[in-house]
Amino acid sequence: MKYIAFIFLIASLFEIQQSQSVLVYHEEAQNGAVVIAKNSNYFPVTLNIKMDLTNVSSSRRNPLTIVLPGRSQSQVAQLTITDKTKSWRVNYNYSYHMGSIFAKHDDQFAYRLPYQRGESYRLDQGYDGAFSHQGDGRYSLDFNMPEGSRVLAARAGKVIKITEKYNVGKNDPEFREYANHVSILHSDGTIGTYSHLKQDGVIVKLGDTVAAGQHIAFSGATGYVTGPHLHFSVEKAKQGGGYTTLPVKFRTQEGILMLEEGKTYTSY
Structure with missing residues (x-):
């Protein structure tokens, strides 16, 4: 037949x-x-x-x-x-x-701050930030990190996507696509994304398994930016395409908590 x-x-x-x-x-x-x-x-x-x-x-x-x-x-x-x-x-x-639309975030998990122990950075824009953290990207975090700072994995996982070819950044939404970034798949199916990285600043490879606290990249000022910083978010895929960001907690010197815009946090 x-x-x-x-x-x-x-x-x-x-x-x-x-x-x-x-x-x-x-x-x-x-x-x-x-x-x-x-x-x-x-x-x-x-x-x-x-x-x-x-x-x-x-x-x-x-x-x-x-x-x-x-x-x-x-x-x-x-x-x-x-x-x-x-x-x-x-x-x-x-x-x-x-991504997986069936991913279910482990809300009991506490992330580590994505920079070296002893370093302190101000959270310039937090959840529901008025400048750009709205809609599906509302649960994103912007750490005021100088260009070239070491970026560490906030959670263990597998490297699934890398972009590091761009060397431009500007306070213009049209530059959003030029943000260098690395994405890491977590054990619960969610994805951690680290953005605005330095050109050629990713030091891990696709398929690598990384540990929490491992050096993965250098921060930069690429894409839609007003200056150097690290943009971090945990994401879950949506049916039909796109993603939504998720609120997560961090381990800090003050305990396990949600980070607040305008405050400075020291990694330990």
């Missing part, structure tokens, strides 16, 4: 990603076919698949939403011909975006 597959790809990501970095395809099998998904990125993706089946049944619910880990391949569904005396076909489309 003839197998016909029409594939429509919609890339809706945190940011624009490399074309064909996520693929959905089929392989013929006994009594039908198997649908396979492959993710060549280092970050996980939320993958949405909808199939229009004619004389074929699927082993999985349809439409289907799954999370595909980074650098992985998985059998998504088994397709079985219902009546072998008749023709059959399957039309399917899929969309994907960075």
